[in-house]
Amino acid sequence: MYSANLRKQVIGPLVTEDGVCMRAAFFDFASCEGCQLQVANLEEDILKLVSACDIASFREIMKESSDSYDIAFIEGSIIRPMDEERLKKIRGNAKILVALGDCACNGGVNKLSTGYSRDDLVNEVYGTDMRDSPLFETTGAKAVDEVVGVDLYIYGCPVRKERVLYYTEKILSGTFSRNASSYFDMPQRKRTVDRRSVVQYDPEKCILCRRCDTICGSALGIHALGPVQRGPRTTIGTPENVGFDNNGCIRCGQCVYFCPVGALSTGSTAGTVREALRNDKCVVAIDTIALASFVEHDPAMSSVGFEEAEKRVIVAMRQIGFDKVVQYDHYLEESLQDDARKEEGMLSWCMGAFNYMNGTGREEDDSNAPWILYAKEFPQHKRALITPCTAMKSSGIDIVLSAMELEELLREMGIRLDLVTAANENNCRYDNAPAKTHPGVALPADLSGRVRSIRMGSAPIPQGNGLYEVYPCLRRCLTGGGNYPRMDTAFVEHLKEVLE
Numbered sequence: 001m002y003s004a005n006l007r008k009q010v011i012g013p014l015v016t017e018d019g020v021c022m023r024a025a026f027f028d029f030a031s032c033e034g035c036q037l038q039v040a041n042l043e044e045d046i047l048k049l050v051s052a053c054d055i056a057s058f059r060e061i062m063k064e065s066s067d068s069y070d071i072a073f074i075e076g077s078i079i080r081p082m083d084e085e086r087l088k089k090i091r092g093n094a095k096i097l098v099a100l101g102d103c104a105c106n107g108g109v110n111k112l113s114t115g116y117s118r119d120d121l122v123n124e125v126y127g128t129d130m131r132d133s134p135l136f137e138t139t140g141a142k143a144v145d146e147v148v149g150v151d152l153y154i155y156g157c158p159v160r161k162e163r164v165l166y167y168t169e170k171i172l173s174g175t176f177s178r179n180a181s182s183y184f185d186m187p188q189r190k191r192t193v194d195r196r197s198v199v200q201y202d203p204e205k206c207i208l209c210r211r212c213d214t215i216c217g218s219a220l221g222i223h224a225l226g227p228v229q230r231g232p233r234t235t236i237g238t239p240e241n242v243g244f245d246n247n248g249c250i251r252c253g254q255c256v257y258f259c260p261v262g263a264l265s266t267g268s269t270a271g272t273v274r275e276a277l278r279n280d281k282c283v284v285a286i287d288t289i290a291l292a293s294f295v296e297h298d299p300a301m302s303s304v305g306f307e308e309a310e311k312r313v314i315v316a317m318r319q320i321g322f323d324k325v326v327q328y329d330h331y332l333e334e335s336l337q338d339d340a341r342k343e344e345g346m347l348s349w350c351m352g353a354f355n356y357m358n359g360t361g362r363e364e365d366d367s368n369a370p371w372i373l374y375a376k377e378f379p380q381h382k383r384a385l386i387t388p389c390t391a392m393k394s395s396g397i398d399i400v401l402s403a404m405e406l407e408e409l410l411r412e413m414g415i416r417l418d419l420v421t422a423a424n425e426n427n428c429r430y431d432n433a434p435a436k437t438h439p440g441v442a443l444p445a446d447l448s449g450r451v452r453s454i455r456m457g458s459a460p461i462p463q464g465n466g467l468y469e470v471y472p473c474l475r476r477c478l479t480g481g482g483n484y485p486r487m488d489t490a491f492v493e494h495l496k497e498v499l500e
Contacts, residue, residue, distance in 0.1 A: 025069035031076030034158035035101035110141035196243035206263035212255035224249035253390025253481015311428035329435035331370035352472030
């Protein structure tokens with residue numbers, strides 16, 4: 001350790017007792033490295049640090065590294081035995097060790113994994129293929145001072161760069177004194193998943209970021225969910241604990257898409273397909289927007305083009321065991337043709353809009369809705385639908401699959417689309433006449449001049465004077481929750497405005 005005569009204000013570089021300039025090093029463990037980035041973002045102020053001491057290692061900004069240093073800045077929590085051994089070696093080399101940021105100071109977000117098994121964590125994030133990797137020999141997240149001694153704590157997530165500079169100057173001037181740790185245990189809430197609604201909520205995963213509340217309330221004006229209770233009991237729920245579906249939820253799925261930790265989901269129905277195929281005659285309808293988002297997400301499929309990828313999916317559905325494969329756009333187009341014969345009312349192709357209207361107390365006629373037309377054509381079959389719209393899970397169709405659930409289904413059935421080939425030309429065609437356009441993209445010409453577009457809560461519902469179209473989600477079905485997003489620039493900019 002330093003002698004007492006070094007703990008005073010000095011001018012110029014701080015030197016050790018033998019006259020050698022002090023050296024500092026930065027190390028990262030389990031973290032996002034945002035705290036080190038803050039140091040790099042000091043820009044010209046970083047020259048103060050560089051002029052006062054040598055930088056021995058700093059992976060964010062330099063290639064060189066050295067095991068010779070006096071001050072060690074540690075970012076991240078410690079989660080593996082190999083990390084503990086590395087940290088102990090760093091502590092042995094350093095005269096002063098600084099915990100940089102909340103992950104290092106108290107375990108941070110990584111502490112939320114406490115209480116879960118190692119296999120559960122690996123399977124949740126990486127899947128079963130990585131289960132035996134030595135990289136995931138974890139012991140549970142620990143703060144730095146649970147492994148070695150810490151001389152100084154700099155808090156923040158990420159740390160403020162001004163705070164880093166302040167404490168660094170204190171260290172280099174020899175005037176710093178050890179501050180206290182605010183480490184605390186992260187108690188597990190031990191709450192069960194709420195499965196009462198189409199949108200399910202897992203409070204064990206929730207980090208209370210409130211993105212779901214912002215989207216549902218500020219962007220959509222629905223207010224179907226939000227924070228309830230207080231203090232450590234705070235959770236996402238509804239007044240009187242009635243469940244999302246009983247609180248105006250339109251099942252648009254936008255909260256599912258925007259949740260960064262998977263606390264909101266719709267529950268997969270991919271696993272029910274095998275049983276349905278074994279016991280019933282089954283038909284599957286494919287919505288081309290869901291198929292497009294699936295194709296765009298898969299590099300192997302996007303490289304062959306949409307038409308070829310569509311043929312392969314049709315063949316795969318037949319290989320799985322579906323009796324018929326039909327295009328859902330056909331029923332959407334038929335529904336709009338029926339709408340064109342109306343004098344007034346709502347366009348009937350959107351399930352989320354019906355959910356919204358029913359929630360406002362205005363019942364709309366859905367007798368010519370595409371999901372009803374689909375059901376009427378196959379009354380003796382178990383019906384499945386691949387769709388971009390989470391709201392369709394409340395439509396009465398037996399099995400509703402998102403684009404991601406389609407991927408899960410193919411994986412469960414052992415089917416690789418890059419190896420699928422058509423046995424004959426008819427094998428890769430739909431069993432109905434495909435539609436030409438999808439109404440989620442453009443309305444037919446004979447309807448476009450008669451339609452009034454209404455965003456939820458933006459204007460009163462018009463009376464008479466033609467048809468009206470309600471937008472129940474941020475970008476209609478192009479970004480239905482539970483699917484890989486198809487986002488254009490305008491949509492991204494809108495989301496930035498909402499979330500800011």
